[in-house]
Amino acid sequence: MSKLFSLEGRLVATALLGLVVGTAIPWLLLALGFDPRFSWALGLLLGVLVLISLIRLVLRPLTTTLKALRGGLLNFRDGDFSISLVPPKDRELGEITSLYNDIGEHLRRERAHIYQRELLLDTVIQSSPQALLLVDQSDHIIYSNSSARTLLNRGRPIQGLLLQKLLPNSPKEIARAIEHWENGLFNYTDDNGIHSLHIGNSTFVLNAHRHRLIVLREMTRELTRAEVAVWKKVIRLISHELNNSLAPISSLAHSGKLLTTQPDKAAALEKVFDIIAERCEHLTEFTQGYATFAKLPAPSCEAVDWPQLIGRIAPLQQFTLSGTLPERPGYFDPIQIEQALLNLIKNAREAGSDSKDIELHIATDGLGQRLVIADRGCGMNEKILHQALLPFFSTKAHGVGLGLALCREIVDAHGGHIQLLNRSGGGVQITLWLPWAKQES
Structure with missing residues (x-):
C-alpha cells in the first residue's frame, strides 16, 4: 500500500490515467459519429494534455523540495547553517529534508564548538x-x-x-x-x-x-634569574676552593710554628713552606681568571687592518677564512677582539668541530662590523643556548665558564651585541656585531 502512495507509484498511476483518457475519448467520439482520424487525433491530444497536467501536479512537491534543497546548499557553501527546511507531506521527500536539517544542525554545533575553541586560543595568544x-x-x-x-x-x-x-x-x-x-x-x-x-x-x-x-x-628576566643562580654557584665554588686551600695552609702554619722550636727539623720545615707556597700559587691562578673578567678595561679603539688581525690569530688557532675581507679597515680594540675570536675558535674546536669546518667570516656595512664564527661541533640545546653567555656557566668538566661571558663583556663594551644560533646540519654560529665607534681626529 505504501508503494502505491510513493512518488514512483503516483507517476505510474498518472501514466495509466493518461493512457486511459487517450483511448477512451476516441472511442467516445466514434460512438458519437465523428470522423475516426479526427477522433483519434483529438483523443491523443487530450490524453497528452491530461498526462502533462497530472505529471506537473504529481512532481510539484518534488520540484519545490529540490529548489529548497538547492537554496539550502548554497547557504552551506556561504557558511550559513541557520536555514532549516519544512518537511513536505511526501514521506520520501520528508526523509531527505529531515536528513538535510540534521546535517545543518550538526554543522551549526561544530561551528559553534570551533568558534569557542578559536576564541579560547586567541585569548591565550593575546595574553x-x-x-x-x-x-x-x-x-x-x-x-x-x-x-x-x-x-x-x-x-x-x-x-x-x-x-x-x-x-x-x-x-x-x-x-x-x-x-x-x-x-x-x-x-x-x-x-x-x-x-x-x-x-x-x-x-x-x-x-x-x-x-x-x-x-x-x-628572556631578560629568565637570564637575570639564571645569572643570580650562577653567581650563587660561583660563590659556593670560590668558598669551596678557598676552604680547600686555607684549611691546610692554617694547619701547615701551625705545624711550621712547632717545627721552628726544633733545630733538627729544618728539612721538614722547608717542605711545609713548599706546600704553603704551592697552595698559594694555586689560589693565585684560580683568582686571576676571575679578576681578568671582573676588571676588563675600557676598549681602546683604533683602525685595524683585517689581514694583520687574521695574521695574528692564524698561528694560534686553526680556522678557515670564509669570503673576502672588507676593504674598509675595522675600528675597535684589536687586543680585546683578538682575544674574543681566539676564545670562540678554541670553544669550537673543543666542541668537536674539525679545524677545517671552523669558519670565520667578516663583513661590514654602513652601520657596523660583523664577525661570524661558524663550526660543525655538537651544537647546543635550548637550555644551554639560553645560559651560555652567563658568567661561570660551563658544560665542561673542568671549565670555569668565563670564555663566552668574557666575549660578551668585550662586545658590550664596544656598544655591540653577540648572538648565538644553532646551525642546520649541526654546529653553532656566533656573531659579533660592532658599531662604527666615533674615531678620534
Missing part, C-alpha cells in the same frame, strides 16, 4: 608574553598578538601591514633578526636599557599557501 607574528607568502601580516604590537609598533595595529614597512619602526636589532630569518638569542636596546630576546622562525602551509610564524620571547 601571552611572547610576541607572535603570522606572515603570508606576500609578506603581509595576517595575525599578531598584543605583545607583538607593543614590541614592534608601540602598541599600534600592525595586522595587514607589509613586514618591510613595519621593521623600520622596530628596534634595529629585532628588525635585523627578523629580516635575516635568524633563530637564537640576541640583545636589543630601547629606552629602558638592554634586553635579551630569543627569536624563532618556522614555516607551514595553510590553505595551500606558505606562511611564516615568528615568535619573539623576552
Whole structure:
C-alpha cells in the first residue's frame, strides 16, 4: 500500500490515467459519429494534455523540495547553517529534508564548538608574553598578538601591514633578526636599557599557501634569574676552593710554628713552606681568571687592518677564512677582539668541530662590523643556548665558564651585541656585531 502512495507509484498511476483518457475519448467520439482520424487525433491530444497536467501536479512537491534543497546548499557553501527546511507531506521527500536539517544542525554545533575553541586560543595568544607574528607568502601580516604590537609598533595595529614597512619602526636589532630569518638569542636596546630576546622562525602551509610564524620571547628576566643562580654557584665554588686551600695552609702554619722550636727539623720545615707556597700559587691562578673578567678595561679603539688581525690569530688557532675581507679597515680594540675570536675558535674546536669546518667570516656595512664564527661541533640545546653567555656557566668538566661571558663583556663594551644560533646540519654560529665607534681626529 505504501508503494502505491510513493512518488514512483503516483507517476505510474498518472501514466495509466493518461493512457486511459487517450483511448477512451476516441472511442467516445466514434460512438458519437465523428470522423475516426479526427477522433483519434483529438483523443491523443487530450490524453497528452491530461498526462502533462497530472505529471506537473504529481512532481510539484518534488520540484519545490529540490529548489529548497538547492537554496539550502548554497547557504552551506556561504557558511550559513541557520536555514532549516519544512518537511513536505511526501514521506520520501520528508526523509531527505529531515536528513538535510540534521546535517545543518550538526554543522551549526561544530561551528559553534570551533568558534569557542578559536576564541579560547586567541585569548591565550593575546595574553601571552611572547610576541607572535603570522606572515603570508606576500609578506603581509595576517595575525599578531598584543605583545607583538607593543614590541614592534608601540602598541599600534600592525595586522595587514607589509613586514618591510613595519621593521623600520622596530628596534634595529629585532628588525635585523627578523629580516635575516635568524633563530637564537640576541640583545636589543630601547629606552629602558638592554634586553635579551630569543627569536624563532618556522614555516607551514595553510590553505595551500606558505606562511611564516615568528615568535619573539623576552628572556631578560629568565637570564637575570639564571645569572643570580650562577653567581650563587660561583660563590659556593670560590668558598669551596678557598676552604680547600686555607684549611691546610692554617694547619701547615701551625705545624711550621712547632717545627721552628726544633733545630733538627729544618728539612721538614722547608717542605711545609713548599706546600704553603704551592697552595698559594694555586689560589693565585684560580683568582686571576676571575679578576681578568671582573676588571676588563675600557676598549681602546683604533683602525685595524683585517689581514694583520687574521695574521695574528692564524698561528694560534686553526680556522678557515670564509669570503673576502672588507676593504674598509675595522675600528675597535684589536687586543680585546683578538682575544674574543681566539676564545670562540678554541670553544669550537673543543666542541668537536674539525679545524677545517671552523669558519670565520667578516663583513661590514654602513652601520657596523660583523664577525661570524661558524663550526660543525655538537651544537647546543635550548637550555644551554639560553645560559651560555652567563658568567661561570660551563658544560665542561673542568671549565670555569668565563670564555663566552668574557666575549660578551668585550662586545658590550664596544656598544655591540653577540648572538648565538644553532646551525642546520649541526654546529653553532656566533656573531659579533660592532658599531662604527666615533674615531678620534
